[in-house]
Amino acid sequence: MMKKFESIPADDGTQLLSQSAIQLGGYDAIHQRWRLDGIKGESVIFVTAEVAALSDDELKDMVLDSPTAKPETQCTLQRNEEGYTFINLNFES
DSSP: OGGGGTTOOOOTTOEEEEEEEEEETTEEEEEEEEEETTEEEEEEEEEGGGGTTSOHHHHHHHHHTSTTSOTTOOEEEEEOTTSEEEEEEEEEO
16 A cells, blocks of 8 residues: 555655554545644645545545544645645644
């Protein structure tokens, strides 16, 4: 499973704190904890082709309903050109 996640891009200055393989809704994903510009956050990353049939709202709901999400957290979603879909959540400043 990890091989398909070997090319996950990171923003300049992002410090990766931890990373683990997970499954959500039957989909393979990577869960990352990171720090960037004094903000800590987390990302759940999918291979875009594998979740192409799901809408942005369906993906967000799946992640927000999982144990990964803290209560009342906000999230953002980005499908990038490298073939990954990022859902960022659990932000702390």
